[in-house]
Amino acid sequence: ESAIAIEKGMAYYTPARDPYSPERLTLVTELRHALEHNELALWYQPKRCLKSNEIVGVEALIRWPGRQPAVHADQLIALAEQSGLIRPLTRWVMEQALAARNVLLEAGLDLTVSINISPNNLRERDFPLFVQRLMTSHHQHRGRLILEVTETSMMQDPANSMRTLRSLDYAGIPLAIDDFGSGYSSLSYIKQLPACEVKIDRSLVTDLLTHTDDRIIVKTTIDMCHNLGYQVVAEGVEDEATTELLREMGCDMIQGYVLAKPQPLADLIAQLRPGDRDLPVLRQ
Numbered sequence: 273e274s275a276i277a278i279e280k281g282m283a284y285y286t287p288a289r290d291p292y293s294p295e296r297l298t299l300v301t302e303l304r305h306a307l308e309h310n311e312l313a314l315w316y317q318p319k320r321c322l323k324s325n326e327i328v329g330v331e332a333l334i335r336w337p338g339r340q341p342a343v344h345a346d347q348l349i350a351l352a353e354q355s356g357l358i359r360p361l362t363r364w365v366m367e368q369a370l371a372a373r374n375v376l377l378e379a380g381l382d383l384t385v386s387i388n389i390s391p392n393n394l395r396e397r398d399f400p401l402f403v404q405r406l407m408t409s410h411h412q413h414r415g416r417l418i419l420e421v422t423e424t425s426m427m428q429d430p431a432n433s434m435r436t437l438r439s440l441d442y443a444g445i446p447l448a449i450d451d452f453g454s455g456y457s458s459l460s461y462i463k464q465l466p467a468c469e470v471k472i473d474r475s476l477v478t479d480l481l482t483h484t485d486d487r488i489i490v491k492t493t494i495d496m497c498h499n500l501g502y503q504v505v506a507e508g509v510e511d512e513a514t515t516e517l518l519r520e521m522g523c524d525m526i527q528g529y530v531l532a533k534p535q536p537l538a539d540l541i542a543q544l545r546p547g548d549r550d551l552p553v554l555r556q
């Protein structure tokens with residue numbers, strides 16, 4: 273996607289696509305300010321195990337509250353990646369997520385916390401060291417903070433990404449492959465990845481009830497992942513019928529609006545009261 277598109281011999285300029293447009297540069301300045309002044313937030317979405325029916329974890333998703341017009345997570349991350357802010361942003365996210373895990377623990381909820389990692393982070397030579405240091409200073413969290421990476425992000429720089437992932441794995445950090453089936457999957461990479469969890473992309477889950485081909489793909493993916501030793505999470509599950517279908521297919525966990533939309537931590541805790549975690553989760 274280039275800022276300048278040629279159509280019928282005419283050149284069209286789209287400022288939003290231009291990394292050096294004044295609008296873009298203003299937004300970067302604003303984002304840097306927001307990051308430095310703690311104005312970004314993480315919202316949390318629960319993940320449920322289909323065997324025990326318990327909520328087993330939450331995923332942290334970035335938000336920019338109060339920003340008008342709103343800047344969505346995908347856009348915010350793209351901006352951070354282009355401007356070099358992704359390094360401090362990911363570090364902020366990780367520290368917030370560990371703090372959130374403490375808050376959950378204090379509320380009697382021993383849940384895993386998943387955070388999303390950018391391709392750029394995988395190219396940072398000191399990233400594994402940073403994560404290890406953070407883990408050492410939060411000892412009780414080892415194995416409970418999951419890093420999500422997309423298969424597409426791997427493909428941009430496979431050798432360096434793989435080196436980073438191996439170091440993280442060696443340090444005992446659980447990894448999840450995010451948005452599986454949405455990009456250029458390479459089965460030869462998938463089998464090499466030191467991951468514990470594969471998250472099937474929402475685009476394959478949305479029409480599961482009506483599209484036979486999606487059903488075949490999802491069932492085959494679940495079986496393949498199990499044979500490779502991965503746990504499988506279905507993303508973007510919005511109704512009970514899809515949940516039941518996924519359960520029959522042997523899917524391990526689900527995430528999606530059928531459980532809850534992403535929300536501030538305090539709201540999530542208010543919904544996930546200890547003691548009735550096995551009840552149909554949430555009062556919406």
Ligand code: C2E
Nearest residue numbers: 333334345346349365388389390508509510527528529534
């Ligand atoms: P993701 O990691 O695949 O996160 C799932 C996205 O699907 C979230 O969008 C979530 O709100 C949305 N979602 C969950 N359940 C449903 C559902 O049932 N139906 C529908 N229609 N949507 C659902 P969100 O929060 O806008 O995040 C988009 C993407 O931005 C994330 O995709 C992730 O790749 C990226 N992202 C978010 N936060 C961070 C972050 O802190 N760091 C990095 N590097 N990336 C992040």
Ligand code: MG
Nearest residue numbers: 331388420450
């Ligand atoms: Mg994710």
Ligand code: MG
Nearest residue numbers: 450451471507
């Ligand atoms: Mg995803």
Ligand code: MG
Nearest residue numbers: 422450451473
């Ligand atoms: Mg996504």
